[in-house]
Amino acid sequence: MSHVGVPRGTVRKRRSLALLTTGVLTIPVLAGCSSGGEETARGVPQDIAPAARETVADGSTANWAVDALPATFNAFQADADSATTRITGALLPTLFPMDRTGQPKLNPDYLESAKVIEREPRQVVLYKLNQQAVWSDGREIGAPDFVAQWRALRGKDSAFWTARNSGYERIEKIERGADDLQVRVTFSKPYADWRSLFSPLYPKEITGSPDAFNDGARTALKTTAGPFVLKSMSKSEGTVTLARNPRWWGDKAKLDTLVFRAVAAKDRTQALSDGTVDIADIDPATADRITLARRDRGSNGQPLNHGPGSEITPAQALRSWAQAHGSDEDAAEIAQAAREKNRKAVVAYATEQKALRDFAVRKSLEPAYTQLALNGESGPLADDRVRRAVARALDRQELAQTVLGPLGLPAKPLGSHLALAGQPGYKDGSGALGEQNTKEAQALLADAGWTRGGAAEPPKDTKAGSEAEKKGGKDDEAEAEKKTAGEAEEDKDAKSEKTEKSEKSEKDGKKAEEDSTEDSADSAAERKKADQDSEDSAASRDEGLYIVGDDNKPGAPAPATVGSASAVHVLPPARTAAAQGTVLLRQAGVLGEGGAVAATDKQPGGAAGAYAPVGTAAPAPAAAKAQLGKDGKTLTLRFVLPSGPGSQSLRSVGDKIAAMLEKIGVGTEITKVPDESYFKDHIASGAYDLALYSWPATAYPATDGRPIYAKPEPATDGSLLVEQNYTRVGTDHIDQLFDKAAGELDEKAARELMKQADARIWAAAGSIPLFQRPQLVAVDKKLANVGAFGFAAPRYQDIGFKNRQAAGSPADRKK
Numbered sequence: 001m002s003h004v005g006v007p008r009g010t011v012r013k014r015r016s017l018a019l020l021t022t023g024v025l026t027i028p029v030l031a032g033c034s035s036g037g038e039e040t041a042r043g044v045p046q047d048i049a050p051a052a053r054e055t056v057a058d059g060s061t062a063n064w065a066v067d068a069l070p071a072t073f074n075a076f077q078a079d080a081d082s083a084t085t086r087i088t089g090a091l092l093p094t095l096f097p098m099d100r101t102g103q104p105k106l107n108p109d110y111l112e113s114a115k116v117i118e119r120e121p122r123q124v125v126l127y128k129l130n131q132q133a134v135w136s137d138g139r140e141i142g143a144p145d146f147v148a149q150w151r152a153l154r155g156k157d158s159a160f161w162t163a164r165n166s167g168y169e170r171i172e173k174i175e176r177g178a179d180d181l182q183v184r185v186t187f188s189k190p191y192a193d194w195r196s197l198f199s200p201l202y203p204k205e206i207t208g209s210p211d212a213f214n215d216g217a218r219t220a221l222k223t224t225a226g227p228f229v230l231k232s233m234s235k236s237e238g239t240v241t242l243a244r245n246p247r248w249w250g251d252k253a254k255l256d257t258l259v260f261r262a263v264a265a266k267d268r269t270q271a272l273s274d275g276t277v278d279i280a281d282i283d284p285a286t287a288d289r290i291t292l293a294r295r296d297r298g299s300n301g302q303p304l305n306h307g308p309g310s311e312i313t314p315a316q317a318l319r320s321w322a323q324a325h326g327s328d329e330d331a332a333e334i335a336q337a338a339r340e341k342n343r344k345a346v347v348a349y350a351t352e353q354k355a356l357r358d359f360a361v362r363k364s365l366e367p368a369y370t371q372l373a374l375n376g377e378s379g380p381l382a383d384d385r386v387r388r389a390v391a392r393a394l395d396r397q398e399l400a401q402t403v404l405g406p407l408g409l410p411a412k413p414l415g416s417h418l419a420l421a422g423q424p425g426y427k428d429g430s431g432a433l434g435e436q437n438t439k440e441a442q443a444l445l446a447d448a449g450w451t452r453g454g455a456a457e458p459p460k461d462t463k464a465g466s467e468a469e470k471k472g473g474k475d476d477e478a479e480a481e482k483k484t485a486g487e488a489e490e491d492k493d494a495k496s497e498k499t500e501k502s503e504k505s506e507k508d509g510k511k512a513e514e515d516s517t518e519d520s521a522d523s524a525a526e527r528k529k530a531d532q533d534s535e536d537s538a539a540s541r542d543e544g545l546y547i548v549g550d551d552n553k554p555g556a557p558a559p560a561t562v563g564s565a566s567a568v569h570v571l572p573p574a575r576t577a578a579a580q581g582t583v584l585l586r587q588a589g590v591l592g593e594g595g596a597v598a599a600t601d602k603q604p605g606g607a608a609g610a611y612a613p614v615g616t617a618a619p620a621p622a623a624a625k626a627q628l629g630k631d632g633k634t635l636t637l638r639f640v641l642p643s644g645p646g647s648q649s650l651r652s653v654g655d656k657i658a659a660m661l662e663k664i665g666v667g668t669e670i671t672k673v674p675d676e677s678y679f680k681d682h683i684a685s686g687a688y689d690l691a692l693y694s695w696p697a698t699a700y701p702a703t704d705g706r707p708i709y710a711k712p713e714p715a716t717d718g719s720l721l722v723e724q725n726y727t728r729v730g731t732d733h734i735d736q737l738f739d740k741a742a743g744e745l746d747e748k749a750a751r752e753l754m755k756q757a758d759a760r761i762w763a764a765a766g767s768i769p770l771f772q773r774p775q776l777v778a779v780d781k782k783l784a785n786v787g788a789f790g791f792a793a794p795r796y797q798d799i800g801f802k803n804r805q806a807a808g809s810p811a812d813r814k815k
Contacts, residue, residue, distance in 0.1 A: 043422015051784035065280035092200035097793035102423035132249035148204035159210035238262035254800030293356035308345035362787025366775035367697035377728035387765035455629025628665035644675035729766025
C-alpha cells in the first residue's frame, strides 16, 4: 500500500527557451518503431461498486483513511500532499476533472460550457458558469475569483508563496463577458492545456492577498463551493471532518459527514478490523487477509489454518505441552509463557479476521507508473551506451508479471512516459530504444569500453563516458607512472611502499570526488582492494562494496555529496506531484520478500562479531568475478531502494533488476535507506545511479511532463538546475517538442508531438517505464460508489451506504 512516487511537475516556473537546431538526439528509426498503437491499448476499468443514487441511503458517516493530515489546504503550495488533493476535491470547484479514460471532462456542476472562441490574433477562452454556482457564503462564483487566482499564480508577485505558474503566465487578461456568468480569458500566446487552469478554483478571499494565500488557507477554508464544507480539523485525533454543504446546488451528498482519518500504513489492518475506518488503500498482504476472512466465513468456528500458530505441527504442539508440564520448572515457565503468548495472538488474529469479513477489496490500476531511473549526470551512466545497455538487459514483461499477475490485473509493461494505457494518445514508443536483448546489451557495453578483463587493466585515457571519467583516467595514469618509478625501492621497503600506495589511493579518491560525482560512488573499501586484486574488489550486490570491518561497513552513514559544484537546485514540487509526494510512501506491498536476492540493509548497528578484522575482504560470489571493468575499475552501479515496511515490492523488483544486470556483467551495490529520506536525500540530490520511483498520470503531458524531462541547465553558480528531471538526462529536441505541443491548439497534432517526444525520451534511456501501479482499496461492503477509482476523480456526493443498515456500520458504532 505504501508507494514511492515523486512530486509531479505540474507546478513549475517555465523559462523561455529558443527552439534550437543543434544537439538534437539522433534516433535511427522512429517511424513505425512502436510495438503498439492507440487503438489496441485498453485501460483497466475502475472498481467502485457503482449504484444508482436512488439505491443509496441518505445519512450516516464514512471514515476514509489518509496517510497523514494535510500540511495545507492550499493545493498550489509546495507542501501540498495527497491528503490536500483528496480533501479539496470534495470542497472546491474542479472545472475539468479526469474521467475514467483519463481525459479532462467538463464539470456541469460549475460550467455550462467552456471553449476556445478565438485563435487569432490571440487565443480567447470563454467560460459560461452554471448560474446556480455559489460559494458557501452565498456569493456567486464569477470573474473576480478567476482574476484573483491568475494574479496570485502568474509568477509576477513573489509575495505569493506558490510552487505553480504553468499556464497562468501565458494569460494576458481576464474580463467579464456579456454578463456576470461569463468569464473571458485572453492568452498572450497559445496554450493547449488551458483546461488545466483554475482547478481547484479558490475564492477571491483566499487568492486576493498574499497573507490569505500563504497562511489563511493552510489550516482552514471558510469559504468553499463543493458538495461538502470543512467542519473541523483535529490534530489530536488526526481527523478532518466534512459536512454537507447546505448551499450546494447539485445532487445532494448522500453522507451526512465524511471523515478523513490519518492512519499509518502499518496500522491499516487494525483500523479496518476495529471499525476506525471504512475506506483505506491497502497492501497485498492486507488484501489477502480480507480474502481469507471472507473465505473462512463458513468455517463454523473451526480453527483457522492461517495466521499465528498455524505453522505449528502436531509434534511441535506435543513437545510444547510436554515442556509446559514437565519437571524442569524454569523450562516449564518459559514454555507456558510462550503458549500463552501464542494463544492470545491466535485469539486476536481470529477476532480481526471476523471483522474483516465485512470488507471487500476493490482493485484496479492506479493512475501512476513505476520507472527505473538512470542518473546520467556522471559516472558510467553518463555514457548513453551504458544506459541503453542497462535498459535492454531488463525483461520488463517479467517485472510487470511479477507485480501485477498475482493480483489478477493485466500484466503488460508500460510503453509510454507521457500517457497510460487507455488514455487518448497512448502508444508504445519503446521500440525507439529496442526490446530486451542480452547480446545487444553486451555489445553496447563493449563499444563503451567495458570488458571482462577491464578491471585488471592499467588505467588509460578514455574517449567514452563523461569528462569526469577522463579526468579520473589521467589521474590513474599518473599514479601508475609513479608506481613504476618506485619499483627500484620496492625491495628496500615493500611495507612502506604499500603504505604510500594506500595513502595515495585515498588522496586520489578525494580528488576524483571533487571532480565528479562518479567517484563518490566508490567506497573507501573499494579503493583499498584495488591494490590487492581486481576480482576481489568486485563486491557482490548482496553485500555491497565494502571491506568487512572497515569504517564504511553497513550501518555507517554514506558520504555526503553536497556543497560542491555538483550541488543541485530542485524547484519546489508541483501541486499534482506534491499530492504524489505522500503517495511516494505507497509504492510497496505488491510482492513478498520470498525468493528475493538479499541486499545490504544499511541501517545503524549490527550483530556482535559480524565483522572480521579490518582489511578482510568481503566474500564475493562467482558471478562477481565475471563483472565488466574498464581502466582498472569494475562496472558497479549504486542502486538505492527504500527500506520501509511498505516498500517490499520496490525492493523485490530491485533485486530482480540486479539479477538481470548481473547477466550482462553489470554489478549493483544495493543500498537501502529510510523512506523519509529516499526522495530528498537521494533522488532529488542525485546520490544514486539506479532508483525506482513513480510518476502520476496526467491529462496534460505537454505541461506536466515538461519539467520531468527538461534538459538540465547550468546555474550561474556552476551547479545544475534540474527542475524535476532527477535522471539529469535530456536533450534540446525533447524540450522543443514539449514547447511546441504546449502551444498547439489542435489536439491531434499535439498528441503526435507528444508521441515524438516520448520516442526520444525512450532513446535517451534516462527513464525506463516498467508497469502501471496496482490500486487496492478496502471498502465496507455496504458502501457504494467508492473504491479503486482508476483515472476518474471521485464523485463525493454519490458515496454512501446501500441501505439503512448503514446506521449500524462499524464506524458509526464507534461514536
